[in-house]
Amino acid sequence: MVLLGKKILLGITGGIAAYKACELLRVLQKRLVQVRVVMTDEATKFVGPTTFAALSNFPVYTKNAETALQHIDYAQWADIYIIAPCSATSLARLISGTGEEPVSLCFLAMPGEKWVVPAMNSVMYNSPAVQKNLQTLRSWGVKVVEPEFGYLACGMEGQGKFPEPEDIADEIEFGEPSAKKTLLITIGRTQEAIDPVRYISNRSSGKTGEAIAKEFLRNGWRVFAVCGPMEAKLPKQCEKIEVKDAESMNKAVLKMQAKANVIVHCAAVADYRPKRAASQKIKNSRAVQKLELEETSNILTNTIKNKKKGQKIVSFALETENAWENAKNKFKNGIDVLIVNTPASGNGGFGDDFVEYGILTKNQSIELAFGSKEGLASRLFECTK
Template identity: 40%
Template sequence: MKKIAVYVTGGVACYKTVSFVRLLQKAGYQVRVAMTKAAQEFVNPNLFASLLKEPVLTDLFQPMEQGKIAHIELADWCDYAIVVPATANIIAKMAQGIADEVVSTSLLATAQPTFVVPAMNTKMYQAASTQRNLQTLKRDGVKILDPVTGLLAEGYSGQGRMPEPTEIATWFLSEITSEQKLKNKRILITAGGTQEAIDPVRLIVNRSSGKMGYALAKAAQQQGAQVTLVSTVPALPVPTGVEVIYVQSAQEMRQAVLKTYPQVDAVIMAAAVADYRVKNPAPTKIKKHSETLTLELVKNPDILKELGAQKEQQVLVGFAAETHDLQHYAQQKLIQKNLDLLVANDVSRKDIGFGSNDNEVILFQPEQAPILVAKADKAAIAQQILAVLASKLS
């Protein structure tokens, strides 16, 4: 039985959450509730407690049961979290990582898929700060149901009214039933740019930030996959539930990938692997003795091509970062490396790609027309890539 944590914040519409909880129960889900102090001014926690047959979380310093910290235990317990209604206040706290009362603290500790149903005055909803916060949540992978236009508590109409409980339940249940498209699939993802030593101080690197690979890892894990991430960027936070293997060079990445390859269902090679490395890295720091310095480079192993040659049951996804003739080079790479899907993007553009939070890609598949995925944040791009991957794995 799936477990859902419902977070109730202090909007006038929070009385509707009672009906929403009943709909979840009727659909066969196990539900627990946490409420802010403002929400308790509108709805007595005892009403939820009587429906749920267990206490409602109302205080950050609620007495511990069996040594458990209540707000952390709720975050760990649930499979999904939904904030309904979500005030401008809780949306701002979630976007900025503020944890100053029981609901915001528990939400900050929640690694599971999270959903938000905003409800507030139309001027508050349309405020630039609220819209920025909502965009931040979307980039973080939070699913949001837009409020509807209707009569508000202030006596006039505008967008900000919370949808009816049946509408929320239909949307939410539809989202979570389609969420686990990659359930129990084993996926290997690479991220970042490899680093090739010149001497103990200097490296040959590229501009890859690793953000796309990490977005893919987070989205795949949320969709039920068992994810192994081979990464060159330890500075980025590892998505909860994802196993990470840190490497530096192309040769180290090759070793890690080939070791895991036979056990996985799919590989997404999002890392930017250096084509060349220094033949003989200096054992000590190279000093400035002359006006020029010559480095002899040798070719690195082509990991993606090697995977394509060894491929059995795996679905193999490659990336192509190009500065010109994108479609021509992408089609070549798709065929030459025996790929099932190739994700190509134009890294000459300053608004997408390396280092950016956004991307725009074209998806290439054998004997199919290319699919343009228009500019969006990398979390949204990851969802589009994984939707195609899921269709191939099914």
């Protein structure tokens, strides 16, 4: 789901994880979501409404309502309602429909999408009552973010832990593919071994690939990511296949190719590798003067050879000079979209949030300009639809 610009009502109930709702609110705001807060009276004993009013920059709806119809006003305002943490007591109230306090009253009055994040002691969580209530909510179309396993505030270990706020936001933004379409993307860099401790590699951070994977996920696609080493972090909803060198990336991509509607070659794959990797660390005394190199498999060419009917292939061209002219020569048969990027920012866009890029397809060309990697991802998504 596209969260950008959405309005979220955050319901907070009386659980020890109420303090983590502060962080969840911030995470949602960072994803450019507007947040308002509603709290049960018990929740206000764990964290004061002043904190949430300050963070959301909006009055918090508590039992001391600001207006007579604040429940209708807040519920109608929101696109999504997330109750996090949701206590066992509040869960039962959502089912009973008594609407006797603000959080459950908003739930009754809310026409839009609803989520609950139960968090409690693991015995409570696994009790028939809680499980039955969650099952009922699911059958009503309410989405449930499962609590995690781990050490709980009560000192026990088990399922019931409030998930990391980033993971909650990821599940809402990227969870459950809706379309039956699949993206196969390579991300990061490769490492070609010289000996057990040395390798040839490059500076790719994986950030562009991360932005692209997220864009397809939030549009309901299933995403397989063949990842080399990288700094970028992919959401759990990405199905990751981790590889080290060009050869293993090539194998993984060819194995997955048949499943993909779109293949994006975003990884910075080494063109050459040492002809022989030494089995032991090369000693100083035998310092390497020359490395004998050989070409790695060309993953792009291999996928073009195996291209399925209707499959789209996206390639990247990083150019340091005459970018547009050189890139045009790379726009060979079998490629549907070519992203041209330049090292105009001084480090090739590696690790930056912005990059200079242009897009070439058979029917259109978008000239080189600076933009965010998210912007690049969303334009690329449009080109591959």
